[in-house]
Amino acid sequence: MTPLDNLSSLQHYIPDAALASFAVLIVIVDLFARGRSKVVVGVLSIAALAVAGALTLWMPHTGERLFYGMARQDGLAQTFKLVIVGCAAVTLLVSLRTQEVAERLRGEFFALMLFATYGMFLMVSASNLLIAYLGVELASISSYILAGFLANQSRSSEAAFKYVIYGSVASGVMLFGVSLLYGMAGTTDIALMGERLASAHPLALTIAVVFLFAGVGYKIASVPFHMWSPDVYEGSPLPVTAFLSVASKAAGFGLTLRIFRDGLGAEELLASVDWPLFLALLSAVTMTVGNLAAMGQKNVKRLLAYSSIAHGGYLLMGIAALGSSDSSAPTAAILFYLAVYLFMNLGAFFVVMHLAEPSRLGSEEMPAYRGLIRRSPALAIVMSVFLFSLIGLPPFAGFWGKLYLFKSVVDASLVEGGVNGHNFVWLVLLAMANSAISLYYYFAVVKAMLLDRGEEETPVKAHPAFALVLLILFLPTLLLGFFTNVDDFRVDEAPEASASIMAEE
Amino acid sequence: MITLTHYVVVSALLFVFGMFAVLTRRNAIAILMGIELILNAANLNFAAFSKYVVGGVQGQMIAVFVIVLAAAEAAVALAIILDIYQKVGTISPDETRELKG
Numbered sequence: 001m002t003p004l005d006n007l008s009s010l011q012h013y014i015p016d017a018a019l020a021s022f023a024v025l026i027v028i029v030d031l032f033a034r035g036r037s038k039v040v041v042g043v044l045s046i047a048a049l050a051v052a053g054a055l056t057l058w059m060p061h062t063g064e065r066l067f068y069g070m071a072r073q074d075g076l077a078q079t080f081k082l083v084i085v086g087c088a089a090v091t092l093l094v095s096l097r098t099q100e101v102a103e104r105l106r107g108e109f110f111a112l113m114l115f116a117t118y119g120m121f122l123m124v125s126a127s128n129l130l131i132a133y134l135g136v137e138l139a140s141i142s143s144y145i146l147a148g149f150l151a152n153q154s155r156s157s158e159a160a161f162k163y164v165i166y167g168s169v170a171s172g173v174m175l176f177g178v179s180l181l182y183g184m185a186g187t188t189d190i191a192l193m194g195e196r197l198a199s200a201h202p203l204a205l206t207i208a209v210v211f212l213f214a215g216v217g218y219k220i221a222s223v224p225f226h227m228w229s230p231d232v233y234e235g236s237p238l239p240v241t242a243f244l245s246v247a248s249k250a251a252g253f254g255l256t257l258r259i260f261r262d263g264l265g266a267e268e269l270l271a272s273v274d275w276p277l278f279l280a281l282l283s284a285v286t287m288t289v290g291n292l293a294a295m296g297q298k299n300v301k302r303l304l305a306y307s308s309i310a311h312g313g314y315l316l317m318g319i320a321a322l323g324s325s326d327s328s329a330p331t332a333a334i335l336f337y338l339a340v341y342l343f344m345n346l347g348a349f350f351v352v353m354h355l356a357e358p359s360r361l362g363s364e365e366m367p368a369y370r371g372l373i374r375r376s377p378a379l380a381i382v383m384s385v386f387l388f389s390l391i392g393l394p395p396f397a398g399f400w401g402k403l404y405l406f407k408s409v410v411d412a413s414l415v416e417g418g419v420n421g422h423n424f425v426w427l428v429l430l431a432m433a434n435s436a437i438s439l440y441y442y443f444a445v446v447k448a449m450l451l452d453r454g455e456e457e458t459p460v461k462a463h464p465a466f467a468l469v470l471l472i473l474f475l476p477t478l479l480l481g482f483f484t485n486v487d488d489f490r491v492d493e494a495p496e497a498s499a500s501i502m503a504e505e
Numbered sequence: 506m507i508t509l510t511h512y513v514v515v516s517a518l519l520f521v522f523g524m525f526a527v528l529t530r531r532n533a534i535a536i537l538m539g540i541e542l543i544l545n546a547a548n549l550n551f552a553a554f555s556k557y558v559v560g561g562v563q564g565q566m567i568a569v570f571v572i573v574l575a576a577a578e579a580a581v582a583l584a585i586i587l588d589i590y591q592k593v594g595t596i597s598p599d600e601t602r603e604l605k606g
Contacts, residue, residue, distance in 0.1 A: 130567050137574050141581050148585055154592040158601045161589045164582045165536055165598055169527050171578075172543035175571060176520055179550035183513075186559040188567065 002065070009066035012073050015055035015081070016121050022048030023114035030107030038106055042096045045110035049089040049117070056081045065127060069189055072127040075491030079335050080124035080254040083342050087247040088117040093469055094350055095239040099357065101149055109149060113243065116142035120247055123219075124254030127262070129178045129188040129212075132255055136174070136215055139251060140167045143244060147236040159235025166228040167218065174215020180208035190263040198268035206273050209264065216259065219252030220312045223286040230293070233305035238353035241301065242346050245308040250338050253315055257331060261322050276323030276420045280427050283320055287313025288430070291437040300352050300445060301364045304345070307390060310438060311341060317427055318405050323420040324412035328490055333408035335489040340389070340401035340480055347473035348386040350466075351379060360460045369445060371454025379462055380449045382474050387442045389477045392435050400481030406431060408486075512553035519546035533586045533596040537579060544575045 010017065026048070030041050056078055063074040071077075092113060095101060101109050119142060122135030144167060148160025178188065184200040185193040197205060218225040233241045264275060290310030297303040315337060321330040355361040361368045373380040389398035406428045413424045462470070519542050526539030548568040555564020590596050 130570060134570065134574070137578065141578060144581055144585060148588060154589070157585070157589040157592050160585045161533070161601060162598060164585050165533060168537070168540045168578055168582060169543070172523070172540050172547070175547040176543060176550070179516075179547040179554070182564065182567070183550060183554035183558055186554075188563070 003069035004064060004066055006067055009064075009071075012059070012064045012066055013071070015052050015059060016118065016125070018055060019048060019052040019085075019114065019121065020118050022051070023111055023118055026107065026111045026114060030111065033107065038104075041107045041110055042092070045114060046089060046092050046096075048114060049085050049092065052117075053082065053085040053089065056085065070128045070131050071122070071125045073125060076254070076257065076331070076335075077125035079339075079489065079491060080250060081121055083250045083338050084117060084120045084124070084247045087243060087250070087342055087346060088113060090346055090350075090469060090473065091239045091243045091247075094353070094466065095237075097463075097465070098237070098239055098353070100237040100239070102151055105149065105151070109146070112142045112146050116146065116243070117247070120251035120254075123251045124258070126255065126258060127190050129181065129190060129193075129259075132190075132258070133171070133175055133178060133215075135251075136171055136219065136255070139219075139248065140171060143167075143240075143248060146240045146243075147232055149237050149240065153235075155235040156237065157235075159232045162228050162235075163232045166225070170214050170218035170225055173211050174213075177208045177211025177214065180204065181212065184208065190258060194263045194266045194269060197264075198266065198272070200272070202272035205269075209273050209275060210278075212259065213256075216252050216256045217282070220249050220256065220316070221286075221309050222282050222312055222316055223289050223309075226286065226289070226309050226312075229309055230302055230305045233308070234299065234302045238301070238349060238356065241305070242349035242353070245305070245349065246342050246345050249308070249312060249315075250342070253319070253334060253338065256319055257322070257334065260319055261327050261331065265322060265327060270323055270420045274420060276320045276424075277422055279316055279320035280419075280422065280424055283313050283316035284427055284430055285313075286310070286316060287434045289313075291434050291441075295437065295441045297441070298366045299364050300366060300369065301349075301356075303366075303441060303445070304348055304352065307438060307442070308345065310434065311345070311390075313434070314402065314405060314431055317409050317424070317431060320424065320427070321409045321412040321419055324415065325417065326412065326415070329408045329411060330405075331491060332486050332489040333405040335491070336484075336486045337401040337405050339489070340397040340477075343473045343476040343480065344386050344389040344396075344398050347470060347477060348383065348390060350470060350473070351383040351386065354462060354466055354470075355379070355460070366445065366448055369448045369454075370452040371456070372449040372460070374454070374457060376460040376462065378467075379460065382470055383449060384446045385474065385477060387446055391439050391442045395481065397477050397480035400485070402431075402435065404486040509553060509557040512549060512557075516546045516549040516553070519543075519549065531597045531599060533582075533598060536598070537582055537586075541575065541579070544571055547571065 026045055033041055061073045061075050061078040065072055116139050119135050119138030126132035126135055144160055144164040147163045148157050150156035182188050185196040187193055221229040287310045290306050294303050294306035318330045318334040356364050389396035392398045392402040409424050409428050412419050523539045523542030527536050530536050548571055551564040551568045586596050593601055
């Protein structure tokens with residue numbers, strides 16, 4: 001498919017363009033809105049996300065290459081965008097009435113959320129590393145500010161501080177990697193690059209790929225670029241934490257998928273850079289580090305932050321399996337897992353957020369959760385279901401997500417030739433052992449809520465609007481595995497590099 | 506005669522200096538300067554590869570994008586550093602210890 005020029009690309013870019021224009025519009029509306037009319041800004045932001053989401057859902061994504069091959073509207077981008085926009089919409093919905101963000105700053109908060117969302121849209125639809133880098137930066141710079149949004153709390157400033165330092169280093173290293181790849185391939189087009197890199201020097205190529213991975217690895221909080229995530233997650237306002245742990249991670253995986261599947265998946269390349277093994281090792285370390293660190297945590301928010309590192313590790317396993325001859329099965333499994341993760345992880349974070357409000361538990365510490373079942377049976381049970389799903393216990397959605405992901409890695413390992421000659425069954429066994437470890441710390445929370453006796457007996461009531469949001473997240477967590485399966489998440493194949501791209505210049 | 510090798514060596518040196526500053530400095534401003542060095546190392550690479558290997562102006566164009574982004578990033582980073590200095594009184598990532606990283 002030949003790349004479209006700028007004008008004819010626009011009609012395929014309507015969802016993203018709508019989101020970007022709304023973001024700018026909200027900045028302007030916010031300037032003129034005062035007092036009560038600030039509500040308009042929030043409603044407008046949610047409308048913007050709803051419009052962008054609906055357009056993304058209904059517009060056919062047939063793999064057009066837009067803007068002279070800068071972005072691709074394909075099924076992969078569509079699914080990732082729906083996850084991201086869904087996460088952003090639910091997050092905005094709950095932050096409409098959060099007390100964490102000061103009233104007068106709400107407008108900026110919403111606008112920044114939309115800009116971050118648009119940055120993530122750029123990341124997952126990028127087919128050129130320049131656009132990928134711009135997307136990473138747009139999403140990151142907005143998130144830095146969002147992390148520091150609690151104006152009077154030093155822990156929030158500290159979160160933003162650590163985030164901006166780690167983030168800029170990681171994206172700088174990524175850019176250096178891109179510049180090396182540009183030198184070797186003569187292009188920054190992801191698909192074209194894969195074809196041209198085959199003759200590059202293996203060592204130089206390996207260094208460039210490792211540098212490139214620094215940028216996306218930091219987005220998905222993979223070891224050794226994970227150090228920022230527990231601190232940032234703990235210090236940020238809770239809606240931002242939830243947004244970063246799901247949308248930002250999904251966008252990171254979208255970009256990783258594009259780079260490794262579309263760009264570096266060619267067989268000749270795999271012979272010189274053994275990235276499946278590299279990613280498999282990182283995946284093993286990431287899930288183990290995340291789970292072991294989560295074990296000692298007494299703060300539920302921090303516990304969820306570490307567990308989200310572990311989930312990144314599981315997903316990275318799917319990326320490693322992309323090195324096999326059939327990349328569509330691991331891709332579908334990753335998409336399904338992220339869709340499930342959206343509901344269960346957001347749900348768990350939002351329950352924590354709601355309980356942390358002063359009128360309820362007023363704390364994120366585990367002891368405060370004791371005996372919650374007596375004080376609010378509904379919240380305790382809903383939270384338990386989210387946690388069981390995060391562990392991967394059947395019949396909840398998390399179980400199906402893990403099942404399909406593990407199965408795709410085993411299948412990829414067992415075919416002739418395996419994943420670039422490796423057999424990753426050991427990795428799946430390690431992931432299962434890790435799930436058992438995660439049982440321990442998730443269950444500690446469940447035990448505190450359901451079995452322990454608390455000192456206080458006063459009932460805790462959930463706000464009705466919040467209960468509705470929780471229900472939207474709860475039902476898919478319960479039922480998603482029964483109504484869809486991984487085959488619904490199969491998207492188009494990786495583009496054939498040589499056939500699909502016109503000769504540049 | 507200046508060849509591509511000269512440019513690549515200088516850019517690699519810039520990158521190493523930048524990385525060194527990031528890893529050893531205890532002051533956020535110095536770390537930011539290190540990040541600038543890393544970004545400019547990449548810019549130099551883009552411009553040099555564009556002239557000597559690829560042809561056209563694609564590489565220079567990317568460098569212009571990066572310069573704009575670096576400015577935006579520095580603005581946000583400095584604002585955040587100012588904010589934490591007012592609240593905590595230090596700008597060393599090692600001494601901000603409220604969150605036990």
